[in-house]
Amino acid sequence: MNSIDDFNLDTRALSVFLAVLDERSVSAAAVRLGVSQSAVSHTLDRLRHTLGDPLFVKAGRGITPTRYAIQTGPHIRHLLDELRGLSLGPPFTPERAEFTFTIAANDYQRDLLLPAFARVLREQAPGIELHIIPSGIPTPDMLRKDLCDLIISPHPPPANDIMQQRLLDDRMTVFHDASQREAPLDLEDYLHSRHISIIFNTGARLGLDESLEAQGMRRDAPVTVSNFSGLPAFLRGTALLATAPARLHGGILREFAASLLPVPIKPFTLFMLWHQRHQKDPGHRWIRQQLLTIANKMDA
Known part of the structure; x- marks a missing residue:
C-alpha cells in the first residue's frame, strides 16, 4: 500500500470504482457513467497504483473484484x-430548483398519486422535471x-440502506360490468366466474392468486x-370479473360496479422508498413531503 503522501484520489475516480464494482464490467460502467471504456480503464489503473491492489481481475470473459475491492466498496460508498452531504449548498427553494427527478412506479401507483404531484411541480417548482419509469418488483439496486x-410500491425490498415511509393503504375489490352480470x-x-387478471411484465402475479392457490x-x-390500465377495455361489455385495488374505482374503473372481495385478504400498503444517501437532501425531502401530503388528502 502506498503512503498517505502518495494518495491522489477524487470523487470521480471513486465513482468509477463503484460503477465497475456494481456492474462487474468496464464497458457497462462506461455506459452508466457516460464516458469511454478507455477513460474507465485509465482511472482504474490510477486507482490500482494509488491503492496498491489490482482491484479487479479477469474471470472468464468478465472481471471479478478482489477481496480488497469488495471490502473497500462500502467504505468508499459511505465516503x-x-x-x-457537504455539497448540498444553500437551503432548497422550490421555485428556483432545476433538476430532473425520476420516480419508479407501476401504473396503479402512477395514476393514483403522480398527476397531483405533477400539478404541484407546475405550480411550485416549474424547474423540476418529472420522469416516471415502471418499478416492476423493485430491487435495492434501482436506488x-x-x-x-424514489420508488412507490407495495413491495419494499429488504435492505438496510433503503429508507421507506408509508403513503396510504388500499384493499382489493371485485369489479364488474353491471349491464352484463350481478x-x-x-x-x-x-x-x-371467469376473470380478467394481471400477470406483470416481470412474470409476477397478483398476491391474491398466490393466496388462493395456497388454500387449494x-x-x-x-x-x-400486464397492468391495471388494461382492465377496462376487456371488462367492458363482458361478464368477466376483475379484482383490483379499490381506489381504482375513483379512476380508470369508475364506470364499473364494485363489490367486496369474498376472500379474506388483508389490505396492502403503498410505500415510498429511497436510498439513505438522499435522507437529508433538502430537495428530496421536499418532494417526499409533497407526496405524503397528497396521500394524506386521499385518506382524509
Missing part, C-alpha cells in the same frame, strides 16, 4: 455519500445505482393483461 430517485354472491360464485383454490382467467 461519497458524506461528501455529497443504489441511481436508476431512479356481483358474485359468495366465494363459490366468485371462483366459478384458483380463478379461471381466460384473459390476462
Whole structure:
C-alpha cells in the first residue's frame, strides 16, 4: 500500500470504482457513467497504483473484484455519500430548483398519486422535471445505482440502506360490468366466474392468486393483461370479473360496479422508498413531503 503522501484520489475516480464494482464490467460502467471504456480503464489503473491492489481481475470473459475491492466498496460508498452531504449548498427553494427527478412506479401507483404531484411541480417548482419509469418488483439496486430517485410500491425490498415511509393503504375489490352480470354472491360464485387478471411484465402475479392457490383454490382467467390500465377495455361489455385495488374505482374503473372481495385478504400498503444517501437532501425531502401530503388528502 502506498503512503498517505502518495494518495491522489477524487470523487470521480471513486465513482468509477463503484460503477465497475456494481456492474462487474468496464464497458457497462462506461455506459452508466457516460464516458469511454478507455477513460474507465485509465482511472482504474490510477486507482490500482494509488491503492496498491489490482482491484479487479479477469474471470472468464468478465472481471471479478478482489477481496480488497469488495471490502473497500462500502467504505468508499459511505465516503461519497458524506461528501455529497457537504455539497448540498444553500437551503432548497422550490421555485428556483432545476433538476430532473425520476420516480419508479407501476401504473396503479402512477395514476393514483403522480398527476397531483405533477400539478404541484407546475405550480411550485416549474424547474423540476418529472420522469416516471415502471418499478416492476423493485430491487435495492434501482436506488443504489441511481436508476431512479424514489420508488412507490407495495413491495419494499429488504435492505438496510433503503429508507421507506408509508403513503396510504388500499384493499382489493371485485369489479364488474353491471349491464352484463350481478356481483358474485359468495366465494363459490366468485371462483366459478371467469376473470380478467394481471400477470406483470416481470412474470409476477397478483398476491391474491398466490393466496388462493395456497388454500387449494384458483380463478379461471381466460384473459390476462400486464397492468391495471388494461382492465377496462376487456371488462367492458363482458361478464368477466376483475379484482383490483379499490381506489381504482375513483379512476380508470369508475364506470364499473364494485363489490367486496369474498376472500379474506388483508389490505396492502403503498410505500415510498429511497436510498439513505438522499435522507437529508433538502430537495428530496421536499418532494417526499409533497407526496405524503397528497396521500394524506386521499385518506382524509
